[in-house]
Every structure is written in C-alpha cells, then in structure tokens.
Amino acid sequence: MVSAMEIYMLLPKTNCKKCGLPTCMAFAVGLLGREKKLDECTPLIEEKKYEAKLAKLREIMAPLENASETGLVIHPEKCFGCGNCVVACPVNVAAEPTRCGAGLGPESEKVILRVEDGEVKAFNLEECRRFGPNKILCNACTATCPSKAIEFV
Amino acid sequence: MTDYNYKSCTGCALICEDILYSDKEAVTQARNICRKGQAHYQSLFAERTKPMIEGREASLDQAIARAAEILKGAKSPLIYGWSNSSSEAQAVGMDLAERIGAAVDDPSTYCEGLFMEMVLKGEVPSCTLDDVRNYADTSIFWGSDPSSSQPRHLSRFSYFPRGEKRQKSYEEERTCIVVDVRESPTARLCPNTTYRVGPGEDVQFLEAILNVLEGKIPKFGDKKKMIELGSVLKKTEYGVIFPGRGIFPSLQDKMELFSDLMARLNEVSTFKAIPVAGGFNTRGFNQLLLDRTGYVKSVSFQQDNGKIIHRPEDSLAGAAKRADALLAFGSDPLAELPVGVARALAKVPMVVIDSCRSITSDEARVVIPSAISGLEAGGTAIRTDGMKVSLEPFMKTDRLAEKQILTRIMEAM
Numbered sequence: 010m011v012s013a014m015e016i017y018m019l020l021p022k023t024n025c026k027k028c029g030l031p032t033c034m035a036f037a038v039g040l041l042g043r044e045k046k047l048d049e050c051t052p053l054i055e056e057k058k059y060e061a062k063l064a065k066l067r068e069i070m071a072p073l074e075n076a077s078e079t080g081l082v083i084h085p086e087k088c089f090g091c092g093n094c095v096v097a098c099p100v101n102v103a104a105e106p107t108r109c110g111a112g113l114g115p116e117s118e119k120v121i122l123r124v125e126d127g128e129v130k131a132f133n134l135e136e137c138r139r140f141g142p143n144k145i146l147c148n149a150c151t152a153t154c155p156s157k158a159i160e161f162v
Numbered sequence: 163m164t165d166y167n168y169k170s171c172t173g174c175a176l177i178c179e180d181i182l183y184s185d186k187e188a189v190t191q192a193r194n195i196c197r198k199g200q201a202h203y204q205s206l207f208a209e210r211t212k213p214m215i216e217g218r219e220a221s222l223d224q225a226i227a228r229a230a231e232i233l234k235g236a237k238s239p240l241i242y243g244w245s246n247s248s249s250e251a252q253a254v255g256m257d258l259a260e261r262i263g264a265a266v267d268d269p270s271t272y273c274e275g276l277f278m279e280m281v282l283k284g285e286v287p288s289c290t291l292d293d294v295r296n297y298a299d300t301s302i303f304w305g306s307d308p309s310s311s312q313p314r315h316l317s318r319f320s321y322f323p324r325g326e327k328r329q330k331s332y333e334e335e336r337t338c339i340v341v342d343v344r345e346s347p348t349a350r351l352c353p354n355t356t357y358r359v360g361p362g363e364d365v366q367f368l369e370a371i372l373n374v375l376e377g378k379i380p381k382f383g384d385k386k387k388m389i390e391l392g393s394v395l396k397k398t399e400y401g402v403i404f405p406g407r408g409i410f411p412s413l414q415d416k417m418e419l420f421s422d423l424m425a426r427l428n429e430v431s432t433f434k435a436i437p438v439a440g441g442f443n444t445r446g447f448n449q450l451l452l453d454r455t456g457y458v459k460s461v462s463f464q465q466d467n468g469k470i471i472h473r474p475e476d477s478l479a480g481a482a483k484r485a486d487a488l489l490a491f492g493s494d495p496l497a498e499l500p501v502g503v504a505r506a507l508a509k510v511p512m513v514v515i516d517s518c519r520s521i522t523s524d525e526a527r528v529v530i531p532s533a534i535s536g537l538e539a540g541g542t543a544i545r546t547d548g549m550k551v552s553l554e555p556f557m558k559t560d561r562l563a564e565k566q567i568l569t570r571i572m573e574a575m
Contacts, residue, residue: 112323114194
C-alpha cells in the first residue's frame, strides 16, 4: 500500500497553500485519508512540468479509489477464502458468537466480512470499528490475512 | 438466506460442513467456501469426461466391458488413486484388487502416509480437530502449509477460533509454530515463531529440539531461537503437531525419531499428532487397507490366492515398473506422481474413472466418467483426524458413482 511520504515526493513541494492546507505534506496525508482530492492541487494539474509526476500519482493512487468508507481495500485475486478474517473480526464474533466465534462460517446477514464463492467480501461497513469519526484503528482482519488480500489505506 | 442450504465440501480433507449453497441465485452460489472448495464446486461445470476407448467416444457399457477385459488380461495390474473416493467405493475397489491380484497404492505413499501409519497403529497419540479447537494452545505445522492445502484449517480449528478452554484464542492463548523450507503463507501469520530449515535438515532440527528439551545447547540453527522454542514447548498445556508432506523426504527412513520426539514431548506435557492428508478420503483408504491387510500403503495381492504381500520392492515405484495395466480412480497419477513413476505409468494401458478431464484421462486407453463424490454421489468419508462424515449428494446427475462403476467392472469380469 502507498505511503504518505511516497505521495509527498510526487507533489510540487512548494507549500503554496492553494489547496487550503499549510504544507504539501499535510496535503499528502489528506490525500491518503481521502479527505482531499488530487484536483485540489491546482499547480500540479495546470503546470506542464508536473505532468510526469501527476501521471505517476494517478497510477499509485488508483488502488485507493476502490477503498470502502472504512478504508478497506480487498484484492479478490489474492484471497484464499480461508476465512481467518471472518473468524478474527470482533464485530463478526459479536454478531454470531456461536458460529464465527467457534470457527464456523456465518449464516446471518449481520456480519461485516463473509467469504462468498472463495473470496472475501465486505458488508455493513457502518458496523466496522474503523467507521466514522470516532474510529478505533482495529486491524484484526488485515493482521490475520496470510496473502495480504485485505488492507487498510 | 432462505434460499441457502447447508452442504458439505469434499475439496480437501477437512470436509467442511458449513457451506451455504444456493442454486437459485445466478451470481452467488456458495458462502463460507474457500478458494479450493470453490474450484471443486466449479468442477461440476468444467470439462466433464465422456466414455472413451482408445481416444474415441464409446458407450458406457462398451467402456466398462473394455476396462474389465484389460484388467482381466493383466498379470500384475496396479490400482492407484483412492483418496478422492467415498469409503464405499474404496471397499468395492479393494474387493476388485483382491480378485484380480492387483498392487494397491495411493498418493499418501509420497506424502504423509508414514505418519498416518503411526497414528492409525496407535504408535503416536492423536486427537480430533474439535479437540484442537477446544483445548490446544500450541499448533506446530511441520512441513505443511494449511493456508494453501487446507485453507480453512487455521480459521476453523487450529489457530483463530475460540474453543471451550481457549476463549482468548490467537490473541493471547494460542501459539502457531511453522517449520518449513520457505516462507509459506502460514509462516507469514507467525513470523516470530517460524523456523526455516533447509531441504533434508528436518532430522537435525528434530535432534535440536530433543537437545533443548534436555537442557543441552542445540547444535543446529539459531541457538537463541531454538531455546525459545524449547521454552514454548515446555509451557504448552496441549500441543498438536501437524506433519505434512514436507518432512516425508528427510524422515522417511528415520521414523522412529518422530515417535521419540512425541514420547519426549509427552513427558513434558500433552502432545498429539494429526497428519495433514491430501485427498478428502486419504485417511479412509489408509484405515480400510489397515483393517483388511495390516498395512496402510503399498500392498500387493497375490494373483492366485489373494495372499497379501508387502515388501520394499512393492512400493509404488516398483509396482509402477512391473505393472502391465493401471486402474486409476479418484486421482490424477500422471500429474501428481514423481516424474519417473509417472513416465513408467504412462506406458501402461490405463483405465481411468474420473469426473473431469485430466492429463491421465487424456492419455488413458479407457475413460469412464463418474459422478463427483460428495456433490453428485453420496457415501461416507473419514476426515483427516479420523472423524467419520456422511456425504449427502445435492446435484442431480445421470453419471454413475464410482462404487457402481467398480461393481459393474467386477460383474463384467
């Protein structure tokens, strides 16, 4: 996954404040947190000399566009469907303690992670601990993934 | 949810029974199924076999008659496969082997067969996977990578679930140890307790563990890490070793070392072993052969009187060289066997009973299509830990089950 520093290295680094933030580093963090859009950096879009950097930025930012509201990115092609995340997720376990808690696959629609057709899929994201302004940086699902098929931005 | 029904999956030896399957929805068909199981389910719609003789399509009756003819005329036939068939089909296959005086072998002969033998004969203690979930606090994957071979192993039983005595599970109470030659996907989950050994170095590693348990300085590997491993093993309340096909090459002649290790570990604490089986009913075959003959693999029946022969030269490699006919079911020998053995088998007239097209079915003289065990044909199977599971078919098919095909071959003789 891309880091704020990598994004910063491709920005103009002039701290022109046109985006409304005091520094380019702050803008890079904003981009990563999906609070800012790339178009808000007007020099980068308008000035010809940044063309190559802009193309590179769009390329490395592409995976972030698929991220959900909680910043969850799923790479279905890497998923084994092992269900480690389904069993480890504290919200899943709270929703179905006798099934997810004991290693079985969930049967209700309340869970946030479920394996379908051999690939993990996310649902009910508002239940995730990472949702909303008072989020907890829980990483139970990503830490238990053997193939790095799920990541947080 | 109302459209979904519980089904079992015969994609690997865990035989998961919590698969929610629906044939009503167009897009989503199975929930809680791993990628391996999904591929197994998809094989229902993949290239299915047709009855063939010498590469030309034929009727089922003709194919069965030709198969019976080939097997009847053979002096030393070999019956290979077994591991992806129901116990009932295996029993009929064994009757057939006794009748025609065939050599019998399955893929476990190159994988976890020796460990299975020790477990089935009671030489090392074993337990069920449900015990692992409820009580185990240390799981050792030695030469096995369940994330790839049995994807739901860790999440259903050995590391992540909360069990009766293990409510805090992987967060506090369970330890996962991986011993492997490479950084496998399972090893990525526990980088601090992964022990990399070179090919063939398992014996030294095993001796180092024995040294550490006796309080000596180990002569192999990172000494500090080995001593740490020793203290983890000593603190363990209920440990389980899952030996896989990875340690077979280095331990095959020194199996007594493994039982020594288990005995030593059981002096310290409770330790069990559950081999990681390949096919969904590999253990069923090993059990059946043990009940019938007293050996778990590589057995020949004498042609005239059905006497049982088990010698080193009757191993699969020897039997393959001697064979003048091969009956393969529930497996794809040309794809999975070592190249020398596969090459020897490819020259032999082959009769293949398979549900889908494979390398072996392409090369075979006679192909007989079968229903997929567990999905289209029912029966029973034995899970990798010895639990008997009954399989309910849920797909309708006009193909015969392997059991029926084998019975008809016997009748045709």
